[in-house]
Amino acid sequence: MSRSISFNPQQRLAALLRRPGGVPLDKAAEQAEQRVQTLRDRCVGVLDAKIEQMARMAADGAPPARLYAAASEIFSLAATFDLRELSQAASSLCDLLAWTQSHADPGGVLKKSVVVHLDALRTLRRPELSSDTAARAAVVEGLRQISLKYKSD
Amino acid sequence: MSAAGNTRVNLEGAQILLLEQGEHGLEILMQMFVGFGIRSAHKCTSASDALGIVRRSTLDLIVADPNLPDSDGHEFVRWLRTSAPDANRTVPLVLISANGSKSAVERARDCGASYFLVKPVTPRTLLDRILHVQTDKRAFVICDSYAGPDRRFKFEGPPPGVGPRRCTDIRTKLADSAGPNLSQADIDALVRPQKVLI
Numbered sequence: 516m517s518r519s520i521s522f523n524p525q526q527r528l529a530a531l532l533r534r535p536g537g538v539p540l541d542k543a544a545e546q547a548e549q550r551v552q553t554l555r556d557r558c559v560g561v562l563d564a565k566i567e568q569m570a571r572m573a574a575d576g577a578p579p580a581r582l583y584a585a586a587s588e589i590f591s592l593a594a595t596f597d598l599r600e601l602s603q604a605a606s607s608l609c610d611l612l613a614w615t616q617s618h619a620d621p622g623g624v625l626k627k628s629v630v631v632h633l634d635a636l637r638t639l640r641r642p643e644l645s646s647d648t649a650a651r652a653a654v655v656e657g658l659r660q661i662s663l664k665y666k667s668d
Numbered sequence: 669m670s671a672a673g674n675t676r677v678n679l680e681g682a683q684i685l686l687l688e689q690g691e692h693g694l695e696i697l698m699q700m701f702v703g704f705g706i707r708s709a710h711k712c713t714s715a716s717d718a719l720g721i722v723r724r725s726t727l728d729l730i731v732a733d734p735n736l737p738d739s740d741g742h743e744f745v746r747w748l749r750t751s752a753p754d755a756n757r758t759v760p761l762v763l764i765s766a767n768g769s770k771s772a773v774e775r776a777r778d779c780g781a782s783y784f785l786v787k788p789v790t791p792r793t794l795l796d797r798i799l800h801v802q803t804d805k806r807a808f809v810i811c812d813s814y815a816g817p818d819r820r821f822k823f824e825g826p827p828p829g830v831g832p833r834r835c836t837d838i839r840t841k842l843a844d845s846a847g848p849n850l851s852q853a854d855i856d857a858l859v860r861p862q863k864v865l866i
Binding site for chain 2: 518519520521522523524526527528529531532533534535536537538539540543544545546547548549550551553554557558561580581583584585587588590591592594595602606609613
């Protein structure tokens with residue numbers, strides 16, 4: 516049996532939190548949410564550039580880990596600002612890329628699936644689709660069918 | 669893990685490290701913490717920058733996304749738990765990731781993270797984890813294969829059919845319950861003797 520050591524460290528953060536003063540929890544959460552929303556225009560504005568950057572990386576044969584990091588960033592921004600279909604599409608792409616990191620792709624099928632996902636992300640960003648809920652849902656459902664085959668667990 | 673809304677949070681003066689690959693994601697985290705009341709934080713977009721901060725500064729909290737483009741954030745956490753300066757080795761660390769799969773959670777747990785959250789993270793959820801540090805009774809464990817907070821949030825004894833392994837484990841086989849459990853009032857009465865008029 517291996518040996519182990521266990522101890523209870525003093526957490527400076529716990530001591531800081533126990534000091535008097537501070538902000539009520541609900542108010543702190545509300546302030547934080549308001550501050551995050553001030554970034555909305557800036558963050559949503561860069562999504563198109565990030566999607567194109569990722570498309571270039573994919574075309575250049577970037578490794579799945581780098582593509583995953585890029586897709587994860589797109590997902591994080593879309594999800595934070597409630598761009599529902601875009602975040603679902605990016606999440607589907609993340610699932611696909613997570614799968615490619617542990618599985619071979621001799622026929623290039625997964626690579627084509629990545630391209631399909633990137634095209635879907637561009638489509639969802641088109642202004643003419645912004646109010647067409649049914650079309651947006653159809654795009655996401657199509658991607659879901661693709662990624663179901665590749666979900667890790 | 670949710671704290672009551674009238675609980676107060678005082679993070680003023682806390683030394684916080686934020687590690688996130690994208691500048692926008694980093695700024696989102698930063699604005700959350702400014703909303704919580706901090707004045708400044710160390711912001712890094714790479715594990716190597718984060719390593720430098722950990723070596724130079726005494727930190728109170730780290731919030732990190734393990735999905736970094738040029739390195740593995742889990743390796744940063746392992747380095748923190750095994751090789752960082754003593755002042756920072758046991759610092760609470762929250763990993764946040766877009767990947768919420770079982771394997772991602774296990775990987776985060778097994779690299780030594782204190783908590784794991786799936787994106788998108790709301791300010792309230794992040795605050796609840798931070799506040800949990802005050803009541804977290806988990807020991808810090810170091811063994812051949814792991815260094816970090818005890819990976820068990822609760823201990824329910826050995827699995828059925830397995831004998832006790834620790835000196836604190838109950839060694840006598842407990843009988844099955846013969847009746848309903850005592851109410852809290854009954855238990856209190858047993859513990860606190862009452863005057864009885866005879």
